[in-house]
Amino acid sequence: MTTTTDKHTITALVEDQPGVLNRISSMFRRRGYNISSLAVGQSETDGLSRMTFVVEGDPETVEMVAKNLHKLVEVIKVVNISSGNTVSRELALVRVNADVTTRSEIMQIVDIFRAKIVDVSQGTLIVEVTGDENKVDSLVDLLRTFGVHEVMRTGTIAMSRGVSYEEDTPG
Amino acid sequence: MNMRGAQIVCKSLLREGCDVVFGIPGGAILPLYQTLPEFPDLRHILVRHEQGAAHAADGYARVTGKPGVAVATSGPGATNLVTGIAAAQMDSVPMVIVTGQVGRPSIGTDAFQETDITGITLPITKHNFLVMEAKDIARVIKEAFFIANSGRPGPVLVDIPRDVFMEEVDYEEPLELDLPGYKPTISGNNRQIKKASALIQSAKRPVILAGHGVIISRAYDELKELAERAQIPVITTLLGISCFPEDHVLWTGWPGMHGMAYSSLALDEADLIVALGMRFDDRITGNAEKFSSKSKKIHVDIDPSEIGKIIPVDVPIVGDVKDVLVKLNELVEPSTHSDWLKRIETLKKDHPSLRLPETDKLLARQVIRDISEITEGNATIVTGVGQHQMWAAQHYEFKNPCSLLTSGGSGTMGYEVPAAMGAQVASPDGTVWSIAGDGGFQMTLCELATIVENKLPVKFAILNNGFLGMVRQWQEIFFESSYVSTGYSGNPDFVKLAEAYGIKGIRVTDKTQVKTAIQDAMEHDGPVLIDFIVEQEENVYPMIPSGMTVKDMIEEPSSERVTV
Numbered sequence: 001m002t003t004t005t006d007k008h009t010i011t012a013l014v015e016d017q018p019g020v021l022n023r024i025s026s027m028f029r030r031r032g033y034n035i036s037s038l039a040v041g042q043s044e045t046d047g048l049s050r051m052t053f054v055v056e057g058d059p060e061t062v063e064m065v066a067k068n069l070h071k072l073v074e075v076i077k078v079v080n081i082s083s084g085n086t087v088s089r090e091l092a093l094v095r096v097n098a099d100v101t102t103r104s105e106i107m108q109i110v111d112i113f114r115a116k117i118v119d120v121s122q123g124t125l126i127v128e129v130t131g132d133e134n135k136v137d138s139l140v141d142l143l144r145t146f147g148v149h150e151v152m153r154t155g156t157i158a159m160s161r162g163v164s165y166e167e168d169t170p171g
Numbered sequence: 172m173n174m175r176g177a178q179i180v181c182k183s184l185l186r187e188g189c190d191v192v193f194g195i196p197g198g199a200i201l202p203l204y205q206t207l208p209e210f211p212d213l214r215h216i217l218v219r220h221e222q223g224a225a226h227a228a229d230g231y232a233r234v235t236g237k238p239g240v241a242v243a244t245s246g247p248g249a250t251n252l253v254t255g256i257a258a259a260q261m262d263s264v265p266m267v268i269v270t271g272q273v274g275r276p277s278i279g280t281d282a283f284q285e286t287d288i289t290g291i292t293l294p295i296t297k298h299n300f301l302v303m304e305a306k307d308i309a310r311v312i313k314e315a316f317f318i319a320n321s322g323r324p325g326p327v328l329v330d331i332p333r334d335v336f337m338e339e340v341d342y343e344e345p346l347e348l349d350l351p352g353y354k355p356t357i358s359g360n361n362r363q364i365k366k367a368s369a370l371i372q373s374a375k376r377p378v379i380l381a382g383h384g385v386i387i388s389r390a391y392d393e394l395k396e397l398a399e400r401a402q403i404p405v406i407t408t409l410l411g412i413s414c415f416p417e418d419h420v421l422w423t424g425w426p427g428m429h430g431m432a433y434s435s436l437a438l439d440e441a442d443l444i445v446a447l448g449m450r451f452d453d454r455i456t457g458n459a460e461k462f463s464s465k466s467k468k469i470h471v472d473i474d475p476s477e478i479g480k481i482i483p484v485d486v487p488i489v490g491d492v493k494d495v496l497v498k499l500n501e502l503v504e505p506s507t508h509s510d511w512l513k514r515i516e517t518l519k520k521d522h523p524s525l526r527l528p529e530t531d532k533l534l535a536r537q538v539i540r541d542i543s544e545i546t547e548g549n550a551t552i553v554t555g556v557g558q559h560q561m562w563a564a565q566h567y568e569f570k571n572p573c574s575l576l577t578s579g580g581s582g583t584m585g586y587e588v589p590a591a592m593g594a595q596v597a598s599p600d601g602t603v604w605s606i607a608g609d610g611g612f613q614m615t616l617c618e619l620a621t622i623v624e625n626k627l628p629v630k631f632a633i634l635n636n637g638f639l640g641m642v643r644q645w646q647e648i649f650f651e652s653s654y655v656s657t658g659y660s661g662n663p664d665f666v667k668l669a670e671a672y673g674i675k676g677i678r679v680t681d682k683t684q685v686k687t688a689i690q691d692a693m694e695h696d697g698p699v700l701i702d703f704i705v706e707q708e709e710n711v712y713p714m715i716p717s718g719m720t721v722k723d724m725i726e727e728p729s730s731e732r733v734t735v
Contacts, residue, residue, distance in 0.1 A: 023293060030294050067476035073298045076352040
C-alpha cells in the first residue's frame with residue numbers, strides 16, 4: 001500500500017433535492033474520509049447542483065471516495081480531476097487590523113495579490129481575494145503579521161481546462 | 172381517477188408484484204391500514220413487533236428473490252424496524268419499507284411519535300424517500316422497488332406523512348423511471364473477462380470463492396459449468412452456502428473464522444482466487460494483509476465500491492455474476508488441475524474439521540446432523556447468530572440452492588424466528604427449520620403468536636445450552652473463562668411456552684431421543700418447538716481468532732477423541 005497522502009479534487013453533479021448534502025456528508029463520516037473543503041452551487045442545468053470536494057488521502061482512498069459517491073442514487077456524475085490540467089479557485093474574505101501606520105503597507109500587499117479591499121472601518125479592513133488554495137494561504141499568512149480577526153473561505157471549486165467536458169469516472 | 176394516497180400505496184404495491192405485507196398498525200399509518208380491506212389481494216400479516224416485520228420481509232425476500240415489504244407506524248414503530256433494515260442492508264436483501272410519519276404540519280415540531288426515520292435510516296438503507304405529496308407516491312414506490320431489487324439489492328424506505336395518505340389526487344400510472352444517477356452496471360466488460368479467462372487458464376492452483384451474489388443472481392448452473400469445465404474447487408462464503416451442491420466432488424467447504432480448516436488452507440495455498448459476488452468480509456480474511464498472499468485475485472461484483480475495498484485485485488470485473496459467468500464460460504478452455512485437486516483431497520483428509528467426538532452427551536452438532544439426515548438436506552434452514560449458526564452452517568448438508576437464511580454481515584440475534592416465518596410464507600409447502608439458540612430465540616419469540624395465527628408449520632430447534640454460547644466461548648478462550656453476563660439461569664420452560672402459544676412442544680435431554688423428536692416434528696401438521704438441552708460448554712471449531720491468519724487456526728480441542 002502506498003502511504004502518500006495528498007489533496008485530491010473531486011467534482012460531483014447531483015440532484016438538487018432536500019437531503020442530498022446530508023446523504024453525502026453522512027457517507028464521508030461513516031467511511032471515515034477526510035474532506036478538507038466542500039463547495040456547492042447550482043450547475044448549468046436546472047435542478048442539478050455541482051459540488052467540489054477536496055479530499056485528503058492516498059490514491060486508493062480517493063478512488064473509494066469516488067465509488068461511494070457514485071453509489072448514491074442522487075449523484076449523477078463523479079469526476080476525479082486531481083491529475084488533470086485544472087483551474088481551481090476559492091474566494092476568501094479577511095478582516096485585518098489596519099491603522100494609519102499599516103494601511104498603506106496592507107494595500108500594497110493586496111495589490112500584489114490582485115486582491116481587493118471591500119470595506120474600511122476605523123481599525124480594520126476587509127480584504128477579498130480570489131485564487132487557488134496556495135495563493136489564498138499566502139495572503140492570509142502575510143496579513144497575519146498585522147493581526148487577522150476573521151477569515152472566511154468558500155472552499156475550492158475546480159474545472160478542467162480545454163474544451164473537453166468532464167467525463168464520468170469508470171464504475 | 173381520483174384516489175387517496177393510501178389507495179395509491181396499495182395499488183402501487185400490487186402493481187409491483189407484492190402480494191404480502193408484514194406489519195403492525197399505529198396512529199400515523201392508520202389511514203393505510205383502514206384502506207387495506209379495499210385491496211383483498213394484498214395479504215397483511217400482523218406481526219407482534221416491528222423488528223419481526225423487517226426480518227420476516229427479509230426471509231420472504233431471500234426465498235422469493237422479490238422485495239419483501241414491511242409496514243410500520245411513525246416514531247417507535249419505525250425505530251423498531253431499524254435492526255431488521257440494517258441486517259438487510261448488510262446482506263444485500265431487497266426490501267421496501269413503508270412507514271407512517273406525523274402529518275406534514277407537525278413535521279419538525281417534535282410531535283407525538285415523530286421520529287426522523289429517513290435521517291435515522293440514511294446509512295442503513297440503499298435509498299430512502301420522504302413523500303410530501305400524494306401525487307408522488309406512485310412514482311416513488313415504483314422507484315423504490317426498482318432500486319431495492321436491481322444492481323446490488325438492498326432495503327429502500329418510503330416515509331409517508333399521515334395527511335399524505337388521506338390526500339386525494341388524480342391518480343396517474345407512473346410510466347418511466349426518472350433516476351439519472353442510478354444505473355447499475357449489469358454487463359461485465361469483455362476485455363476484463365478475457366483477462367480473467369487468461370488468468371484462469373494459466374493458474375495451477377485456482378479456487379472459486381462464491382458469495383451471496385451467486386444466489387442473488389441465481390447463477391447456480393453457470394457456477395457449476397465454470398467449476399466443472401476448468402476443474403476448479405469451489406469454496407463459498409457463509410452467505411454463499413448452498414449456491415453449490417455440498418455433495419459435489421469440487422465442493423471445498425467454506426473458510427474463515429469458523430469455516431473448515433481445509434477451505435482456509437486451500438485459499439492460503441491457491442495461486443488464483445476467482446471471487447464471485449462476495450466482499451472479502453473480515454470473518455473470511457482475518458488479517459487482510461496476510462490473506463492468501465500467494466494468489467492473484469479476480470473479483471466479480473455488481474457493486475464497484477466493493478472492489479479494492481479490502482483486498483488489492485488483479486482483474487476487477489463490475490457486473491452481474493450471472494452475466495459475467497455466461498461470458499467467461501464461453502472463453503475458458505477445459506482443464507484438469509489434477510495435481511491441485513489431489514492436494515485438495517489431501518487437505519480434506521488431513522484436516523477433516525467437522526468430526527464429532529465419541530460421547531453419550533447430547534451435542535448441538537449432533538442435533539444439526541440428525542436434522543440434516545432426516546430432512547435429507549432439503550429443508551430451508553434459518554438461523555440466529557452464534558454457535559448454533561456456525562454449527563448449522565457446518566453440519567447441515569445443503570442440497571438446494573438458497574436454502575440457508577442467516578444474518579451474516581450484521582450478525583443479528585433474533586433473526587431466526589421472524590425470518591423463518593417470512594420464509595414459510597414465501598414457501599408454504601416447504602420445510603422450514605428455525606435453528607435457534609436459547610439467547611436469540613428470546614429476542615423475538617413474540618412472533619410465535621403470528622406463526623400460530625397464520626398457521627405456519629415452522630419447526631423450531633432450540634439448541635439450549637443456557638448460555639450466550641459464542642460470547643461464552645470468547646470468554647473461555649480470551650478472558651480466562653470469566654463468564655460475565657453470559658449464563659442464562661432464568662430461561663423459561665420452552666416446552667410450556669410453546670404450549671402456551673398452542674404450539675406442540677417437545678423436550679429432548681438425551682442423545683437417544685434426538686431423531687425421534689425430529690421425526691415427530693416433521694410428521695406433525697403445524698408448528699413444533701423442540702427444546703434440545705445440549706452440552707453447555709461446547710466450543711465451535713475450527714477457529715481463527717479475529718484478525719489472525721490461517722497459521723493461528725485452532726483446528727479442534729486437543730482433548731476430544733474423535734470419530735469421523
